[in-house]
Structures are given as structure tokens and as C-alpha cells.
Amino acid sequence: MSAIQVLLISAFLFTALYYFVRLRNRIADVLLLFILVAGAVLFILFPGWTNFIAQKLGVGRGADLVFYTCIVLFCFVILKLYSRMRRLEQQITEIIRKETIEEAEIKE
Amino acid sequence: MPEANIYIIVPAYNEQEMLRIVVSSLIQTGYKIVVVDDGSDTGVSPFLNGLPIQLLKHRINLGQGAALQTGNSYALQKGADVIIHFDSDGQHRVADIETLLAPILSNECDITLGSRFLSKSRPVNISFFRNMVLHTARYLNYLFTGLLLTDAHNGLRAMNRHAAQQLVLTENRMAHASEVLFLLKKNKLRFKEVPVIIDYTKYSKQKGQSSWNSIRIFFDLLLHKLFE
Numbered sequence: 132m133s134a135i136q137v138l139l140i141s142a143f144l145f146t147a148l149y150y151f152v153r154l155r156n157r158i159a160d161v162l163l164l165f166i167l168v169a170g171a172v173l174f175i176l177f178p179g180w181t182n183f184i185a186q187k188l189g190v191g192r193g194a195d196l197v198f199y200t201c202i203v204l205f206c207f208v209i210l211k212l213y214s215r216m217r218r219l220e221q222q223i224t225e226i227i228r229k230e231t232i233e234e235a236e237i238k239e
Numbered sequence: 240m241p242e243a244n245i246y247i248i249v250p251a252y253n254e255q256e257m258l259r260i261v262v263s264s265l266i267q268t269g270y271k272i273v274v275v276d277d278g279s280d281t282g283v284s285p286f287l288n289g290l291p292i293q294l295l296k297h298r299i300n301l302g303q304g305a306a307l308q309t310g311n312s313y314a315l316q317k318g319a320d321v322i323i324h325f326d327s328d329g330q331h332r333v334a335d336i337e338t339l340l341a342p343i344l345s346n347e348c349d350i351t352l353g354s355r356f357l358s359k360s361r362p363v364n365i366s367f368f369r370n371m372v373l374h375t376a377r378y379l380n381y382l383f384t385g386l387l388l389t390d391a392h393n394g395l396r397a398m399n400r401h402a403a404q405q406l407v408l409t410e411n412r413m414a415h416a417s418e419v420l421f422l423l424k425k426n427k428l429r430f431k432e433v434p435v436i437i438d439y440t441k442y443s444k445q446k447g448q449s450s451w452n453s454i455r456i457f458f459d460l461l462l463h464k465l466f467e
Contacts, residue, residue, distance in 0.1 A: 214466045224301055224411055228309045231275075231295050235313065 132176075139175050143168050243320040243344060245270040247336070248310030250303050251327040252277040257442055259286045264333045265325065266290060273313060274327070275306040303394075304415030308408040315403055322403045326394040330443035335435040339397040342431050349402040349428040352419075353395030353435035354388065365439055372450045383460060384420045388432055392416045392456075395435050402428050413448060414459035421463075 147168045151161065174181050174197070181193025190196045247270050251258050258274070265272050272292040276283045278300035287294060295309055307324055314322050321343055325331055331353070339351045355365075356373075376391035393416065398406065405426040410418040423430050 210465070213462060217462065217466060220411060221409055223299075224305050224308075224409075227297050227299060227301060228305070228312060231297055231309055232313050232316065235293060235295050 136175050140172055143171050143175075244318055245321045245323065245340070246310075246314035246317070246319040247272050247323045247325050248307055248314065249274045249325050249327045250277055250306035250310065251275065251279065251283050252300065252303070252306070253279045253281075254283055254327045255286050257329050258283055258327050259290070261325075261327055261329050262287060262290055262292060266292070268333060268336060270323070270336075271314075271317075271319075273310050275310045277301060277303065277306040302411035303413060304408045304418070305411040307415060311403050311406070311408075315400065319403070320400050321397060322400075323397045324394060328443045329440060330437050331395045332436050332438065335395060335433075336397075338433045338435065339395065342433070343397055343399050346399075347429075348431040350398040350406075350419075350423055350430045351396060352388065352390070352430060352432050353393040354390035354432040355393060355435060355437040356389045357432055358434035358436055365437075366450075369450050372453050376453060376456075379457065379460075380417050380420055383417060383464065384424050386420050386424060388420070390432070392453075393435070393437070402426075410459060410463060412455070412459060413452060414456045414463065417456070417460050418463065 147164060150164055178193060181196055183193075185191060185193045185196035188196065190199070247265055247268070249258075249262060249265070249272065251274055262272060262274060272290075274283065274287060274292055274294050276294060276296045278297040282296070284294060284296075293313075295313055297306065297309065310324075311322055321340065323336060323339060325336070335353065339353065342348050342351050373391050377388060380391055381387040392413070396419070402423070405428060406419060406422045408415045408418055408422075422428075
């Protein structure tokens with residue numbers, strides 16, 4: 132195993148552990164996390180696989196395929212975060228609105 | 240609808256003397272005034288001292304859409320029959336309120352929307368750029384909602400109780416004007432555009448939003464559609 136493989140695998144495992152500790156109760160998240168990390172570790176250990184898949188898909192180089200997939204994943208994550216932000220904003224709005232109207236009622 | 244219970248909602252953010260002028264002129268109409276202070280830095284209450292109005296205060300700044308919805312919720316709770324939205328920066332004219340109210344009081348429609356491009360005289364002092372942005376926005380609204388109106392982002396509108404109950408605004412910022420269109424289409428509300436005059440004064444231009452903000456509105460709408 133080369134140095135970069137050790138570095139990447141330990142980084143992935145560390146991140147996975149961190150997430151696992153924080154997202155205790157959502158089984159779907161844990162499963163998704165497990166699949167992603169397992170995939171990452173496998174591709175790090177056997178980089179030839181990405182080349183094989185890339186050639187099948189007509190991309191050429193494995194590293195390029197990984198790069199393209201990452202872009203798609205990032206876009207997805209950003210959208211997910213946006214939707215969560217909007218939900219949070221709506222919840223805050225509800226709370227402030229309720230408080231505002233209650234305050235006005237008290238003053239009357 | 241004789242003796243209708245009419246509320247005017249005035250959202251205000253960091254307004255000062257102009258708010259007092261606007262609110263004072265609104266009081267002459269005899270309708271109930273609700274000023275929603277959208278978390279202004281110093282608060283607007285010193286500028287409203289002694290005026291017979293109801294002041295609601297958001298603890299933090301949420302945006303004009305949120306302030307209008309808070310006003311709506313409050314007015315509905317108080318049994319409002321008709322709710323009017325009126326900007327606080329002096330760009331609207333009090334005289335236009337009667338034009339907005341007439342079709343609602345005669346039960347001709349549920350909601351009236353002010354349009355600056357319907358009046359016989361062209362909007363004065365409107366910049367070429369603003370004009371262009373507004374017309375682009377009209378067609379974007381058409382794409383989003385299927386309703387082609389003559390004006391896109393006019394803050395002046397009036398609605399009856401039924402419409403106010405259906406139009407629950409979730410867009411906190413400026414996209415509320417388009418959200419109103421989504422909602423009135425979705426809830427099959429009867430609407431009508433009426434000519435109003437927008438005064439582009441130095442003050443309202445400086446206080447109002449920049450035309451560049453339309454880009455922000457566009458993305459808010461896109462996300463709104465995406466996460467509906």
C-alpha cells in the first residue's frame with residue numbers, strides 16, 4: 132500500500148466515524164454513509180477499477196470519472212443543504228411571528 | 240359589504256421620518272393601520288409616537304414577505320374583512336387605495352393588484368433599466384405561473400378575508416410578489432389589476448431595492464418551485 136492510500140483511507144474512516152457519532156439514530160444516513168465509504172476505500176485500494184469503469188463509460192481516465200461524479204454529488208449536497216436552510220428559515224419565521232402577535236395581544 | 244373591517248398593513252424596515260408621513264396620511268382614510276417593524280436596527284416606534292396604530296415588531300429581520308404575512312395573520316385574527324398592503328417608503332399614493340378597494344367591496348374579485356403600467360400616464364421618473372427589469376420579470380412570472388400581468392413587482396394590493404386566508408406567504412424576502420401569483424392561481428382566486436401610480440422619488444429609490452436584487456428574487460423563486 133502506498134502512502135497516499137494509507138492517508139486517504141484513514142481520512143475517510145476518520146470522517147465516517149465522526150459522522151457516525153453525530154448521526155446516531157437515522158438508519159438511512161448510516162447505511163448511505165457505509166456504502167459511500169466502502170466504495171471509496173475499495174476504489175482507493177484498487178484504483179484500476181475506476182479506470183475499467185471509466186473506459187466502459189467512455190470517459191477514458193478513472194480519475195476523471197471520479198472528478199465528474201464528485202461534481203454531481205456536490206451539487207446534490209448543496210441542494211439538500213439549501214432545502215434544509217429554507218425549512219429552518221420557515222421555522223424561525225413561524226416562531227418570530229407567533230411571538231410578535233402574542234406580544235401585541237399582551238399590550239392591548 | 241357595508242361597514243367592512245379594513246386593515247392596512249405597512250411593513251417597515253429602518254424607516255424614519257418618511258414612515259410617519261406615510262402612516263399619518265393613511266390614518267386619514269379611517270381604516271385600521273398595522274405597522275410591522277421588521278426588526279429595524281433602532282426600532283421605528285419613536286417615529287410613530289401618538290399615532291393611533293397597532294405596531295407589531297419582529298425580533299429579528301426576516302424580510303418584507305415575512306412582515307406582510309405577520310400583518311395578515313394578525314389582521315385575520317382581529318376579524319379583518321379586507322387587508323391592504325402598502326409600502327412604507329412613500330412610493331404609493333393613498334388615493335389609490337379606493338381604486339383597489341372598490342372591486343373587492345363590490346365582490347367582483349377576491350384580490351386586486353396595483354399595476355403601474357395600467358394607468359394612462361406612463362410611470363414618471365422610472366429608469367430605463369428598472370423598466371426593462373420589470374418587463375422581464377413579467378414574462379418570468381408568466382413562465383412560472385402562467386399569468387401574464389401588466390406589472391410584476393408592485394407592493395400595493397388589497398384582498399378580502401377569503402383570499403388572505405389562502406395566501407399564506409412563505410417567501411420571506413422580495414419573492415412574495417410572485418408567490419402571491421402562484422397562490423392565487425393555485426387557489427383559483429378571482430383577481431384584477433387596477434392602475435396605481437408609483438412615485439419614484441429620490442427617497443423611495445434610495446430606500447427601495449436595487450434592480451440587481453431581481454437576480455436574488457429569481458433564485459428564490461427557482462428554489463421555491465424546486466422545493467414546493
